[in-house]
Amino acid sequence: MPLKLMLKELRLATFSQNLESYQKQAIEKTWSYAEFLSKLCEQELARRFQTRTNKWTREARLPAGKSFATLNFADLPKAVQQPLHQLKDDHQWALQAGNVLLIGPSGVGKSHIAAALGHQLIERGVRVKWFSAGELVQQLQTAKKELDLMTYMTRLDKYPVLIIDDIGYIKKSDGETQVLFEFIAHRYESGSLIITSNQPFSQWDQIFPDALMTVAAIDRIIHHASIIEIEGGSYRKKQHLRK
Numbered sequence: 001m002p003l004k005l006m007l008k009e010l011r012l013a014t015f016s017q018n019l020e021s022y023q024k025q026a027i028e029k030t031w032s033y034a035e036f037l038s039k040l041c042e043q044e045l046a047r048r049f050q051t052r053t054n055k056w057t058r059e060a061r062l063p064a065g066k067s068f069a070t071l072n073f074a075d076l077p078k079a080v081q082q083p084l085h086q087l088k089d090d091h092q093w094a095l096q097a098g099n100v101l102l103i104g105p106s107g108v109g110k111s112h113i114a115a116a117l118g119h120q121l122i123e124r125g126v127r128v129k130w131f132s133a134g135e136l137v138q139q140l141q142t143a144k145k146e147l148d149l150m151t152y153m154t155r156l157d158k159y160p161v162l163i164i165d166d167i168g169y170i171k172k173s174d175g176e177t178q179v180l181f182e183f184i185a186h187r188y189e190s191g192s193l194i195i196t197s198n199q200p201f202s203q204w205d206q207i208f209p210d211a212l213m214t215v216a217a218i219d220r221i222i223h224h225a226s227i228i229e230i231e232g233g234s235y236r237k238k239q240h241l242r243k
Contacts, residue, residue, distance in 0.1 A: 014044040053122055060128045062163075066115035076109060080230055087117060087226060091124045093192065094161050099221055100194045103201075104230030110196040113228075114163050117194060121161055129159040133167040133180075140179035149179065153186045161192040168199040168207060177208050181217050188220040195221065200229075 001009075007016040018040060026036040068088060073081050087093065087100060100117065102110040118128040131139075143152035156162060170176055187193055199206065201218055208214040 012044055014047040015040050018043050052125075056122045056127055057119070060118055060122060061130045062115045062118045062128070063111065063130070066112045067119045068116040071109070071112055071116050077231060080228055083226060083228055084113065088120055091121055091126060093224075093226065094121055094124075094126050097187075097189050097192055097224060099192055099225040101221065101225055101227045102194070102196045102230065103227065104198065106198055108230040110198075110230060111165050114165060114194045114196050118161070118163055126161055127159045128161045128163065129156065130163045130165065132165050133170045136164055136183070137170050137176045137180055140183055141175055144175075144179055149182065150186075153183055157191060159191070161194060162187070163194040163196075165196050167195050167197045168203075170207065174209075177210070177213065181208060181213050184217050184220055189224070193221065 004016050004019070007013075007019070022036060022039055025031070025039075031039070073084075076084070092098075093100070100114075102113055104110055115130070118130060121128050140149065140152065143149045170180065184193075197204075201222075204218060205211060205214045208217055
């Protein structure tokens with residue numbers, strides 16, 4: 001069987017594309033067999049990494065333009081910068097079902113930070129999915145009405161990290177709070193959550209009107225969590241004035 005056909009069968013497309021040019025370079029530079037093979041492997045791995053990153057970024061549905069490359073750390077409170085750098089540089093928390101809570105008033109950069117963490121995790125090989133809290137609750141309610149809630153929540157388990165944006169803005173009907181609590185309980189110690197909220201924990205009884213449910217939800221979320229409270233002026237306003 002011809003070599004290029006074997007490479008196609010093995011799904012080594014980049015090997016096939018680079019084979020002739022690397023053969024010439026190997027002769028000119030007197031590469032060893034191991035060096036020649038290593039060069040081809042490097043290109044194949046680079047292509048697969050980029051393909052995977054592009055696919056996971058599309059399916060994550062992260063807000064456009066919100067990454068660490070576009071985040072101005074200097075405009076964030078100093079108390080926020082250090083823990084954020086730690087989360088950015090060490091993603092082990094995401095592999096150990098750790099949570100991240102970003103709490104603060106509207107405009108301080110919570111959603112931008114959450115999206116930036118999402119992009120960073122994808123680059124590190126961790127699948128991520130973004131939801132607005134309202135969207136997630138609607139999908140959970142639909143699944144429950146169809147008697148398919150556990151199947152839906154299990155389907156989301158393929159994402160080690162789920163981002164729930166603006167948890168304080170969901171409607172407060174009994175049905176909505178119940179499915180949200182079931183979802184939080186399902187993810188407990190099995191997958192990571194990044195949650196943004198404009199309400200401190202002392203006001204989460206507005207999200208979960210039942211006191212016991214409020215305590216139980218908070219307990220599960222903060223058990224393995226990094227909590228970042230963002231105070232000060234509006235990050236969004238600073239960015240607007242800078243432009």
